[in-house]
Amino acid sequence: MKAVILLSGGLDSSTTAAVAKSEGFDELYGLTVNYGQRHLFEIDAARRVGEALGLKRHEFIELPLFRFGGSALLDENIAVPHGRTIENVEEDIPDTYVPARNTVLLSIALAYAETIRAFDIFLGINHVDYSGYPDCRPEFLEAFEKMANLATKAGIEGNQIRFHAPLLRLSKAQIIQKGMELGVDYSITHTCYDPLPDGTSCGECDACQLRLQGFREAGFTDPIPYAKR
């Protein structure tokens, strides 16, 4: 069974891919979009993860959204915020929010799915740890799916396009638990927003802290090296 999977090379999308396989989607088409983020190590990680998964095909798309600016992830002039924890994450929209990122990613995934006549698209968005992001909410995903079925040949021909976000309601610890059960190799994933020049994770940015906290809560040791943990 065919499916498109958005692969960032991070922990969430790697786990999502493993879930897709466990649900019988054995023909996975990977899609990695580089929208100009600073952490290019993610792209290398996505390639490694794709190889480990045995994808049918893996497309890498360059989309220079960074030109629009507007996010700490995309603009060297905005500092990456440190010290956001799971407790205060819901308070406001974080500076690492990339304008319309998931809308853009899902649109490109939809174009890819339409081309290969796949009707299932998997993505690793998560509402628990990223509830400050409007485009990680269940209501966003529902609205996108509705729109997608109106937008495409597949949709109007009666083939229901489905967006699967199996991690949507899981905590980071639950995601890691699930991934460990499914045999995900987290040593090849990359999460850090602010890595050292050699790619080592900083251990201090929001993304590192959420990941480390998740591993602790799940009762596992994170296999990747950190500058500080």
Place this chain on the structure above:
Amino acid sequence: MKAVILLSGGLDSSTTAAVAKSEGFDELYGLTVNYGQRHLFEIDAARRVGEALGLKRHEFIELPLFRFGGSALLDENIAVPHGRTIENVEEDIPDTYVPARNTVLLSIALAYAETIRAFDIFLGINHVDYSGYPDCRPEFLEAFEKMANLATKAGIEGNQIRFHAPLLRLSKAQIIQKGMELGVDYSITHTCYDPLPDGTSCGECDACQLRLQGFREAGFTDPIPYAKR
């Protein structure tokens, strides 16, 4: 008043930009996406149209969707269909349909708008002459707008994001009529799907035929040269 305008360099988007200006949007941010279409002459036309409009800024984004294949516009191996007329255009989805094109274009426009804090996005889609395309239907646009307001910081902060498609329900002749009233210079636009190597419009592809028929019905002479008209 700020607005983002999707500019392809064609007749419809040029007219749409003129409508936006006439409605008081005097700070126009142009966005031209090259998704790998064969008619690169469109990109040159978009640049000319942008200059004529006096845009505040004009972004050109390369998005190699052609890698996914699946459309005569994007794949040299699929012939461009000729001879489709306004009468039979509604029968089925034409081969020139690009998978999820408008979804992708609107998503990138949304990211751009979010970055510059604009809440209005203009696009030249049209339901009358392109009713074979699922993503040119009013119900698609409504669903996209709903999704966009859930997806973005602007939307959840209570700033209603609006997608304006002033040509949606106009015929090609009515579009041209309106553009002539607003002083659009159609001599700098490009429409042909299958131009000669020097950029001259073929006069035979669907796009040329719809355009020529529109000018005839509006009672004007199309100012661009054609190989055959």
